[in-house]
Structures are given as C-alpha cells and as structure tokens.
Amino acid sequence: MSPAAGEMLMGQIAPRLRSAIPRNVKTVGAEDEEELVQDAIATAAQMLDAVERNGKTVTPGNIAFYTILHMKSGRRSQCRSRADAMAQGTQLDRKSCVLSMEEEVGYDPELDEAVTLGDVLVSQREDPSMAAGRNIDWELFIETHEYRYGVIIKGLAQGKSLGDMAKDCGAGYSRLQQIRRKLAEDLIAFMGSQAIADSAQIPAWRARLLAHRERVACRGDRRRQ
Numbered sequence: 058m059s060p061a062a063g064e065m066l067m068g069q070i071a072p073r074l075r076s077a078i079p080r081n082v083k084t085v086g087a088e089d090e091e092e093l094v095q096d097a098i099a100t101a102a103q104m105l106d107a108v109e110r111n112g113k114t115v116t117p118g119n120i121a122f123y124t125i126l127h128m129k130s131g132r133r134s135q136c137r138s139r140a141d142a143m144a145q146g147t148q149l150d151r152k153s154c155v156l157s158m159e160e161e162v163g164y165d166p167e168l169d170e171a172v173t174l175g176d177v178l179v180s181q182r183e184d185p186s187m188a189a190g191r192n193i194d195w196e197l198f199i200e201t202h203e204y205r206y207g208v209i210i211k212g213l214a215q216g217k218s219l220g221d222m223a224k225d226c227g228a229g230y231s232r233l234q235q236i237r238r239k240l241a242e243d244l245i246a247f248m249g250s251q252a253i254a255d256s257a258q259i260p261a262w263r264a265r266l267l268a269h270r271e272r273v274a275c276r277g278d279r280r281r282q
Contacts, residue, residue: 062105065117066098066101066105069117070101070105070121073117074094074097074101074124074125077125078094078097078125078128079094081129082128083129085145085148086148087155088145093128096133099134100124100134101124103134104123104124130146130149131148131149139152143155156174158173158174158178160173161174162174163177195210198247198248202243202247206240209226209237210240
C-alpha cells in the first residue's frame with residue numbers, strides 16, 4: 058500500500074467506519090464494537106491495497122460503503138467462511154450458535170436447581186493429562202531401575218499371585234519379597250512420599266465442580282425441610 062493510500066485509509070476511511078460500524082453492524086458471539094471497528098479498518102486496508110494493485114481509483118466513501126456491507130454480511134478480515142461452525146457468517150445464517158457453559162439447558166427437580174451446559178458436557182472419566190503424566194512417570198521409573206521391577210509391577214496390575222511373579226522373575230519366594238521391599242523404597246525415593254495421595258487426588262477443576270454441586274444439594278435439602 059502506498060503512503061497516499063495509507064493516508065486515505067487512516068484520515069478519511071477509518072473515521073467513517075468508527076462512526077458507522079457501531080450503528081449498522083451487529084456483533085456476533087463475543088465480539089464488541091471496538092473489535093468490529095478494528096476489523097473493519099483491516100478489511101478496508103485489504104480492499105484499498107487490492108484496488109491500488111489493479112491500478113483502479115476509488116473514493117473513501119466507496120471503500121467505507123463496501124466494507125460496511127462486508128461486515129454486515131458476517132465477513133471479517135481473517136474469515137469469510139460460511140461453513141465453519143464458529144464463523145460469524147455461519148452464525149448470522151442461524152446455522153450455528155455459540156453458547157456459554159453456564160447456559161441453562163434443563164432443570165433438576167431433586168436439587169431444585171437449573172442444569173447448565175457445562176454440567177451436561179463434563180466428563181466423569183479420569184483426567185487424560187493426569188493419566189498421561191502418571192504413565193510417563195512409571196515408564197521412566199521402570200526404564201531406570203532393575204528389570205524385575207517392571208515384571209513385578211505388571212504382575213500386580215494383572216492380579217498375579219506371588220508364586221507366579223516369582224517364576225517370572227526367576228527368583229524364589231523369599232527373594233521376591235526382598236525385591237518388593239526394595240522396589241517400594243526406590244519408588245518412594247523416585248516419586249516422593251506423597252505419590253499415593255497425589256494419584257488418588259481428583260483434578261482441581263473437577264473438585265470445584267463437585268464442591269459447587271454439593272453446595273447446591275445442601276441448599277436443596279434445606280428448602281425441602
């Protein structure tokens with residue numbers, strides 16, 4: 058873009074957009090008026106640059122007019138899709154919508170409380186990040202210690218008897234007990250004394266959800282009494 062075009066953009070087109078956009082363009086989702094104005098200026102800059110490269114001449118009013126039409130139709134400087142579920146154009150066409158996780162989608166008569174979208178979507182399964190971190194710790198521990206530790210740990214996970222694990226390790230029963238005690242000592246030294254407590258701890262985000270539900274349940278109980 059040439060200096061003259063840049064001067065036209067900031068001196069004549071941008072003021073028009075700042076005045077017209079809040080009154081003529083509807084915000085979509087989490088957009089605000091200032092964000093729309095900035096996006097409109099970026100769109101106008103793209104138009105002005107394309108026109109200049111094609112050797113054509115336009116007035117500031119032309120660029121501002123067509124920029125506003127683009128913004129009203131849901132087109133943005135970085136997105137013109139009408140297929141993306143999150144795109145502004147798709148939402149303006151009423152083919153998709155963005156809802157807050159606090160959006161009420163139902164009612165629980167037992168708790169006498171509204172059910173939110175977050176309550177419906179939250180997973181009750183183990184946090185994948187905690188499971189992955191635990192697996193990495195176990196793999197590192199087994200790789201850096203005696204191979205029989207891995208045999209014993211795998212046997213315990215599979216519910217094998219001590220006799221079967223002794224055979225797998227190629228050791229007698231008494232020797233297996235010694236290895237198990239040494240394994241426990243090395244494991245505590247490697248993972249820390251709080252390893253068991255940490256493994257049983259629920260994620261902080263789920264704890265907050267459970268605490269909130271318990272408070273709601275308590276309020277429901279008090280109302281019924």
